[in-house]
Amino acid sequence: MIDRKPKNLLKTPLKVVNVGLDGFSQDLARQNVPVVRVQWSPPAGGKPELARLLAKLGG
């Protein structure tokens, strides 16, 4: 999937994808750091059997 060069964290313009606590993305936005907020929830609604199947099926 990655044919391009890996992004050097210090040399690439910082653009954050925030997965989890929303407060972090608000703080970043306040400082004009570009941030994409992911609305995360546990895979398969937190149901462990389904999550297990998903993991095995590459989902």
Added chain:
Amino acid sequence: MSEIAARIEAANAETVRRMLVADPVLVDVIPAHVALRNLTDRMILHSGPPIEWNRMCGPMRGAIAGVAVFEGWADTLAEAEQLAAAGAFRFEPNHHHDCVGPMTGMTTVSQPLLVVENRAFGVRAFCAINEGLGKVMRFGGNDDEVLDRLRWIRDVLGPALGAALRDIGGVPLKPLIARGLSMGDEMHQRNVACSSLLLRVLAPALARKTSDRAALSAILDFIGRNDQFFLNVAMAMGKSISMPAEGIDGSSIVTVMCRNGTDFGVRLSGTGKDWFVAPVEMPEGLYFPGYSVEDANPDMGDSAIVELIGLGGFAMGAAPAVVGFIGAGPASRAADFTRSMAEIAISQNPEWTIPSMDYAGVPTGIDVRRVVDTGIQPMINTGIAHRKPGVGQVGAGVVKAPLACFEQALVGFAKTMGVS
């Protein structure tokens, strides 16, 4: 990537490839008993997954009674209901016969069916002709007005449409859809542009092939007054697109979504003829004046096939006007619905694009794994029927396909892949 995941990815790529290379053409109108080899006397096809009489909702029962009288299998509606309850008719899903139908979706031997041929694969799919708005059989209507209209469709409209279509060699549907999208249609709740474009194409041929001026006038009037005429064409088209995508070993792509007013049914490409079924959800939307949620019938119809191919709720970004109509928020949010659906689909359709979204293609190829992972349920733009038979549409809204169907489908799919 694990070996299983790679297998699934390859299978899904093939499934979606087949959907995207489809070449659906509206070619004919022929009677159901000619079109459907396995459709017999006293067999009534309905929308949604398999269901028995005792679990059917009011409009469905009303429609069955009506169609039984229409076919002459009962003299009165009351007699028809008794016969139905006693098991005199065989009920099967439209989907078992390469067919689809909106709302109650009644399909029986005498009815003329639209024929859409997917020329890329030589397969044909069918759907009855849209009856119009108001008191109609698809909402459970079954009185003389309804049955007389069905007779007129059988004897006048159907044959005329068939003759016109054969005369012009059929109507390619993909370009028509593309134009409709750019004109604000999404082909489920809004079909006015496509209906108009189709009438424009058909009118000269209808005029040529219909010698009876009164009949021609009635036909043009009937089609011209029905904003939703194209819905049934779109549905048959959707079925013809999804059929070649079925039965691909290892594919987790959804190939059927349908409802019968009680249950919602899902099929996957890689799980053959298995149905994954759960109770339908209630639509959320706006009600016409005088009606409210207490009047609403649970979700019904095979029209979710439209969403399956990337239109309807999936193409909401092309139809901001629909968002307000179905009470889903401000028109400016239309694109967000499409973005949300893109998250559970593995591809986009490059031939059906949404200009206001930088020509993003409509999301195509719903992957059951993504649905279960994210919890994002496919969103279907739908009409809301009155729960009493025959009253008609009382509103429009958005309904979500039940997550339970996809969870069950994932478990079923895992079994076929040897994973537990």
Added chain:
Amino acid sequence: MSVVVNEIRKGLYLDSVALMRLSREIAAMEGVEEAGLMMGTPANKDILRGAGVLNDIGEDAAAGDLVLALRATTQAVAESALSAANKLLDQPKQTVGEESLWRPRSLRAAVANAPDASLALISVPGDYAASEARKALSLGLNVMIFSDNVPLEDEIELKREAQALGLLVMGPDCGTAIINGAPLAFANRVPRGRIGIVGASGTGIQEVSCLIARLGGGVSHAIGVGGRDLKAEVGGLSTLQAIDLLDDDSDTDHIVLISKPPAASVVEKITARIGESRKSFTVCFIGAAHTSLHGDARLATTLKSAAELATGKSLHANKAHVAQGVARGKSVRGLYSGGTLCAEAQVLFRDANVAACSNTPIPGVRRAAPNDHGHLLIDLGDDEFTRGRPHPMIEPSVRDQPLREALADPSVGVILIDIVLGFGGHMDPAGHLASLLKGRAEREPLIIGSVTGVEDDPQSLSAQTRKLEEAGVIVAPSNADAAALALRAIAT
């Protein structure tokens, strides 16, 4: 007779911090005795059950369902509170102008819509963090894992995979980073400069970076590597990568490395790598015995001395003053929100040959037993205090009860506290502490503290310092200085 009501919102997920805030709002309503809005995981249901707010309805919740649970004086109050809670949950988010309300629900969709993303900041519950991190790496993103409770094997696998891909994993349990001047998670708005930091500790990075700022310097980047990176099993993978990155960075002249003393095998690798670099290093293994270094590197055993060595300047004393021996014969109670600040205090006690104990002891300090008397330095951010509760840096009330106990304990002569400012932290930690001390006439025990922060932080260093001083707290210029003042107070 109290009434318990529960409601389940199926499939509705909110993060733990958002839920804590909502819970407190509902609990504060008139007539509500106790309220909890929590995801229906088994652990959370234990907590709700223990709080006497869970009934059969709530018991049925799955891990991905949100449980609204509360206990109120009457049924009417309970239902009204439940309705208020649902209103809060369903509140439409504020639109900022033309911005789309749509939010991707997966990393994949996020990156598809923003292909120029460079870093994933992951703060989901520990059970899920590794799998999200794996997805991020496969999408070509560097990763910062704020989450803790990630299995060690997952950490090792992730860091190996990242190394092979040429990407960096910061964490797990990485609370602080500063990249290109941008504070990430719990970090301070320190000025940009030529000093790079690599830290296995969040508050360690915070204290050092803030002291560097205080000394007139600035930070190019601060890379957090997670608390376990320098264990033998992980082998310092991220630390070594971070050194590579800073070595290669034209904005960095000097590199500060902060950590607990690493495993011996790892020390070798690190010091060898440092020896290969042409840049100068300050190595702070907090409380370490002697460590031999190669190349242009100097050893610091406290955070304060690390900042001083890195800048070449000394931190001036401020007006904080404590009379020698004023609390002689009494004990010191340290109540820390920052684990590394607690460790630094322990270093000073140990090096002064004053016996102390702690729940997170450094080598040479005794582990605290229940009901321990004597000098006690507690890390309130340790797992035993944070299970089911937010970290004290987010929610200072975790410290309230231990603080009240210490204030009321006649054997305690000095209380040591830390106040940590910056993004991610509480809006007014000094104000919260001051409210607890309000109206306090006694001058014993002494309360000595320090403020980790800079003026540009959201809470403002000077304003917070002033509030503390007005509340009777003796504010030292650094955490190390605060510990030194405490030692002075108990000196014989």
